[in-house]
Amino acid sequence: MSLTVVGTMAFDEIETPFGQSGKIIGGSATFISWAASNFVKPIHQISVVGGDFPKSELNALSAKGVVLDGVQIKEDEKSFYWKGKYHMDMNSRDSLATELNVLATFAPVLPTAAQESEFLILGNLAPQVQASVIAQMKTRPKLIVMDTMNFWMEVALEDLLKTIKLVDVLLVNDSEARQLTGEFSLVKAAKKLLAMGLKYLIIKKGEHGALLFNENHVFFAPALPLEDVFDPTGAGDTFAGGFIGHLAKTRDISFENMKTAIIVGSVMASYCVEQFGTARIREVTHEDISTRLAQFVDLVNFDIDLV
Amino acid sequence: MSLTVVGTMAFDEIETPFGQSGKIIGGSATFISWAASNFVKPIHQISVVGGDFPKSELNALSAKGVVLDGVQIKEDEKSFYWKGKYHMDMNSRDSLATELNVLATFAPVLPTAAQESEFLILGNLAPQVQASVIAQMKTRPKLIVMDTMNFWMEVALEDLLKTIKLVDVLLVNDSEARQLTGEFSLVKAAKKLLAMGLKYLIIKKGEHGALLFNENHVFFAPALPLEDVFDPTGAGDTFAGGFIGHLAKTRDISFENMKTAIIVGSVMASYCVEQFGTARIREVTHEDISTRLAQFVDLVNFDIDLV
Numbered sequence: 177m178s179l180t181v182v183g184t185m186a187f188d189e190i191e192t193p194f195g196q197s198g199k200i201i202g203g204s205a206t207f208i209s210w211a212a213s214n215f216v217k218p219i220h221q222i223s224v225v226g227g228d229f230p231k232s233e234l235n236a237l238s239a240k241g242v243v244l245d246g247v248q249i250k251e252d253e254k255s256f257y258w259k260g261k262y263h264m265d266m267n268s269r270d271s272l273a274t275e276l277n278v279l280a281t282f283a284p285v286l287p288t289a290a291q292e293s294e295f296l297i298l299g300n301l302a303p304q305v306q307a308s309v310i311a312q313m314k315t316r317p318k319l320i321v322m323d324t325m326n327f328w329m330e331v332a333l334e335d336l337l338k339t340i341k342l343v344d345v346l347l348v349n350d351s352e353a354r355q356l357t358g359e360f361s362l363v364k365a366a367k368k369l370l371a372m373g374l375k376y377l378i379i380k381k382g383e384h385g386a387l388l389f390n391e392n393h394v395f396f397a398p399a400l401p402l403e404d405v406f407d408p409t410g411a412g413d414t415f416a417g418g419f420i421g422h423l424a425k426t427r428d429i430s431f432e433n434m435k436t437a438i439i440v441g442s443v444m445a446s447y448c449v450e451q452f453g454t455a456r457i458r459e460v461t462h463e464d465i466s467t468r469l470a471q472f473v474d475l476v477n478f479d480i481d482l483v
Numbered sequence: 484m485s486l487t488v489v490g491t492m493a494f495d496e497i498e499t500p501f502g503q504s505g506k507i508i509g510g511s512a513t514f515i516s517w518a519a520s521n522f523v524k525p526i527h528q529i530s531v532v533g534g535d536f537p538k539s540e541l542n543a544l545s546a547k548g549v550v551l552d553g554v555q556i557k558e559d560e561k562s563f564y565w566k567g568k569y570h571m572d573m574n575s576r577d578s579l580a581t582e583l584n585v586l587a588t589f590a591p592v593l594p595t596a597a598q599e600s601e602f603l604i605l606g607n608l609a610p611q612v613q614a615s616v617i618a619q620m621k622t623r624p625k626l627i628v629m630d631t632m633n634f635w636m637e638v639a640l641e642d643l644l645k646t647i648k649l650v651d652v653l654l655v656n657d658s659e660a661r662q663l664t665g666e667f668s669l670v671k672a673a674k675k676l677l678a679m680g681l682k683y684l685i686i687k688k689g690e691h692g693a694l695l696f697n698e699n700h701v702f703f704a705p706a707l708p709l710e711d712v713f714d715p716t717g718a719g720d721t722f723a724g725g726f727i728g729h730l731a732k733t734r735d736i737s738f739e740n741m742k743t744a745i746i747v748g749s750v751m752a753s754y755c756v757e758q759f760g761t762a763r764i765r766e767v768t769h770e771d772i773s774t775r776l777a778q779f780v781d782l783v784n785f786d787i788d789l790v
Contacts, residue, residue: 394781403668478745
């Protein structure tokens with residue numbers, strides 16, 4: 177089993193109603209790999225950072241089995257930086273600053289081993305950059321999962337639709353699903369998106385859980401009800417990392433196993449939001465994961481006599 | 484098994500982005516009884532209508548096993564009337580007109596049989612009116628379920644808190660739970676509400692499902708993902724009717740059986756929203772109910788190896 181993860185490694189600065197993070201480590205590939213590293217080794221990480229990115233962070237990922245020879249280090253440039261502020265409901269946020277820096281010219285180059293992975297996940301990036309990664313794979317991976325965001329629907333819709341045709345699973349949130357299809361009903365939106373050639377679609381609804389669709393089935397997983405959501409940044413990527421990590425570990429891409437993968441992703445996301453950035457998920461143990469998996473079973477399990 | 488239902492019987496006039504209903508039958512007791520009548524007989528309905536309320540509607544309920552001798556008919560007055568308009572997301576609405584009419588002076592009087600029911604559900608009414616019904620019960624019912632709304636938190640908070648202390652299960656939506664406790668986190672809000680003396684709390688989240696809490700457990704049931712939500716009016720009451728109907732049928736008020744009751748309520752609500760008012764739920768068959776129960780099992784059921 178092997179997994180290639182493509183995405184950003186970045187500095188985040190986060191304000192919530194509960195506090196300020198200062199400048200911390202973030203980025204889609206960072207969160208995906210921290211989550212997935214609990215399930216699968218090796219992970220081939222493809223990203224770009226500036227000379228300002230702490231070597232200690234790279235070493236910490238490396239120690240978790242993440243191979244970083246596909247991470248370009250541009251010593252004379254600065255890492256991608258994002259600053260955001262969450263509103264009281266923690267579901268909506270404003271971007272206060274976005275400095276692309278090294279990301280502006282990012283052209284991923286996959287080392288040989290990364291080209292041979294059985295599983296590939298494309299974190300949120302320009303769709304043409306995501307497509308360039310698929311083109312570098314030696315053989316078509318068993319499963320390609322793609323994340324995206326509303327920004328690309330506005331500035332690169334044609335590229336986005338082309339890239340969607342190349343992947344198996346698309347991850348979007350509810351408002352993105354609506355924007356991409358023009359359908360308010362998520363069930364109708366899902367039908368339109370699946371008709372674009374996807375095998376599976378995951379619609380993330382934040383604190384309201386996630387839906388998994390294929391042509392014939394739908395599965396729903398709630399988010400774990402938590403006393404406090406401290407910082408939602410990276411929760412979607414952490415969910416994606418748990419999802420792909422479980423699939424890569426089990427090498428089973430049936431709908432049944434994807435349901436389990438969604439629950440695993442939800443467990444990882446429930447830890448992510450407990451502290452700023454990666455602080456909580458980098459400390460998660462297998463025992464922690466088992467505890468919350470059991471909580472999910474309790475949360476949704478019911479018996480019924482179907483007459 | 485027997486059930487007493489207290490609440491409104493009314494005229495509704497509804498505008499949605501998809502159409503206008505004209506003047507149709509609504510009211511909390513109407514929806515609760517239509518839903519519950521699929522599971523339990525007799526239902527003792529306690530309500531008030533004016534001389535303008537169609538006898539055919541009373542006959543239709545009667546034919547479903549709903550006993551109406553506790554429904555006061557004030558021939559010279561008009562029935563309660565509400566007019567509302569839903570926004571595009573169908574989750575929020577504006578009240579365009581509210582004419583209390585007979586409801587302004589409603590003082591429920593329970594016939595003897597209604598005083599002896601094992602199960603009692605109090606649809607949304609002034610909390611002091613709800614309390615007056617509890618006071619009329621000959622012996623304390625096995626379970627008392629109470630619905631309410633934000634309006635009473637604003638104009639009759641003290642009475643509301645007193646009435647909550649008399650019941651076993653409180654039904655509120657997420658914004659009402661937040662308003663009543665001053666807690667944004669629903670988990671924290673649930674703890675505060677349970678501390679008021681409730682045995683169980685149900686927080687309804689509309690299209691995002693419902694949460695059931697007791698002191699030690701939490702259960703989540705999603706709403707069935709639907710292609711179209713045509714009219715959400717009465718969905719919460721229909722949910723409540725399915726919930727109490729299943730409990731009264733099985734006479735089992737364990738947490739395990741309440742989970743099943745929540746799913747039954749969700750099934751009934753999923754039918755309610757398909758047409759204006761009671762049009763769909765009055766036609767629901769046992770086969771319809773079984774079909775959607777099976778869909779709920781598929782929707783949330785997953786297998787996982789807990790290590």
